[in-house]
Amino acid sequence: MADLTIRNLTITPLELVSVERFQGEKKRTGNVVSNVTGAITGFINATDFSAHHILPKGDSHDSRDVSFHLDPFRTVRTDVRSADPAGREVLRLTFRAGDRRYETDVPSPSRKSSVMKRIDGDDDVDDALDLTVVYVPTGAFLAIFSSAKLYAWMKQLDDAWPLPLLSIPGTHNSPTCHTALPSVRCQSVGVPEQLQNGVRFLDIRVSVNTDNDTLALVHSVFPVSLTSIKYFSDMVDDIYRFLDANPSETVLMSIKREGAGRGTDQHLSRYLKAGFVDKNADRWWTEPRIPTLGQARGRIIIVRRFGLDEEMARSCWDGRGWGIDGQHWPDNCEDGTCEGGHIRVQDFYDVTESQNIEKKIDYSRGQLERSAEREFHVIGPEHDHNPDPALLPIFVNFLSGSNFFNATCWPERIAAKVNPAIVEYLCIRHGEDGKGPNQLKVGAASTGIVVTDWVGANGDWDLIRCIVGWNARLQLP
Structure with missing residues (x-):
């Protein structure tokens, strides 16, 4: 031994x-x-x-x-x-x-x-x-x-820190915890329990209609539940309640249009603005730049994976746009950058056969290493840091993958292999010079946003704890 x-x-x-x-x-x-x-x-x-x-x-x-x-x-x-x-x-x-x-x-x-x-x-x-x-x-x-208190782990962090330098746990197709096809269900617990246990990035897909602003939660063309329709508005109310109880926290919400509805991206952008943001403006961050943690506390940050209504594009934020722009999301990529440079993503999801799970693990480790390489210095009581931190991209790292036609590659079976491998990497190799796949040097050792499937199954939140734990590195003198 x-x-x-x-x-x-x-x-x-x-x-x-x-x-x-x-x-x-x-x-x-x-x-x-x-x-x-x-x-x-x-x-x-x-x-x-x-x-x-x-x-x-x-x-x-x-x-x-x-x-x-x-x-x-x-x-x-x-x-x-x-x-x-x-x-x-x-x-x-x-x-x-x-x-x-x-x-x-x-x-x-x-x-x-x-x-x-x-x-x-x-x-x-x-x-x-x-x-x-x-x-x-x-x-x-x-x-x-x-040991961070996962329901309020951001409370101990400095207001001046830019979000791209934080280590943030997320979930893929976040509301898909209900009775559903095994290729559709990606989570073991619902959004409220995810938030209580440290998740701060939600991946949301909605179906959009042309004649009403009701947004149903979906995964691809399928509803997230076989027993009843689940609605975006109810989930948002859950997030409001969480942020009311924990005003130190922020939630990044990636929103994408999917499903069988015939509405367009433009419908979706208008519905979100009129039905949610305009009614509770102090609860949302829609400026098209990445805020510091202090600016984001108590708010939902929109990461927009849809096109904007033309009028909104002209009028919102002096014509600069609305939400953090992820409209042109790189598809099925190992390392891609969204137009505008705010987001750099690993989202290799087309795991067609079980042998490709190892490739998925390698890609996920590579994105962790690239995120860890970036530098960040806090100097003195005023916490001066490198200029214009909003220009730093948010690294987003999807651990998820699926193949509808192959049961060995359904979300939970992939997570059963990927999640423990990433826990092991975060414990043993992350943040060590030359220990990543490309032997890069380490800067701030941020994990970026790590987007997971099936966390919390049987009460196991170790992957979330390991991600959150890496924020301590930013507190070193």
Whole structure:
């Protein structure tokens, strides 16, 4: 078995001070009915399902004090033998941060991320850290992130930071969590739960009519639900409620016209302006430039993947347009730029056969590396930064793909392979000079906007936590 490697992806110096070894014991979770149902669902849908937790049994059979210093955003190879990968062993690691001590079990009981337990016994928790650990059995690698409160993770970030330099989780075909064809459904939970768990970019497709402004949510030509029509207006109300409760946050919304409706892009642009933006102007950002985080807080930012009504094009924002322009979206691309230069995108979605999933993973890693390369410097109390940050493109990185005619390439089955691969990349290789596919140097180490399928399945939000965690890099002096 390999020795344990630890990467500190926080701004706080840490020290590993103690290692204990326990025999691992499997404990059944749930009940027989729920476990059988979950296992069958997992088999059909390819979502990981575990009916057991791995817990330490009895007293430790080996214990030793150690001293491995972990500077911020540094990786240390220890001489600590990793836990048996078959689940027969659990390591209990104790870390020191200043005068505080924290412990975590590796692997965690559910094999998902876990929050370290503070063990110093002091009831004053005002200056205590929240630290999340993600264990990657491949390579015996432990990554430590700052534990953001996912429902309001932007609250700790500086108003002056431009959005292109943030690491932002998103979802592809965001409202497609309902009963639907397996090639249509892309998400395990709905938009409100996604927002509560850190998602800040929504990919929305609507069907447009010629004779009324009702916008139905769709995926390609299909409704997002087989049981009832779901409407854009109801989803927007959910977002309003979320932003009312969390005014520190912003939501980028990519909107595209699809479906069987006979309305045009021009109809859509008029419906959105009159029916939503004009009625609640303070809730929307429609200026055709990328705002700073401070300017965007509490608002929905429109990323426009549709053409504008001619009158709107002439009159809105002194004729400069309306919304961040993504109308001419590069199709099925590894690395393309939208006209106007605001968006640079990886959106290779036509995964025609399961062998192409590895190509999708490679393209996704490449876009992460390109986003990480950009520089950003915060200097002094006034937070001066490189001039005109709005000219920096937003990197958008779709992890999604599908092939309607091939069940092995339906969204969830692709996500079951892509998502863990990206978690592993973010923990082990992202933000390290020369460790990406093209061996580029690293600047601010932003992930850009990472757009996912099937996050939150069985309560697994590790991919979102890993993306959000990379914002700590911008806080380094």
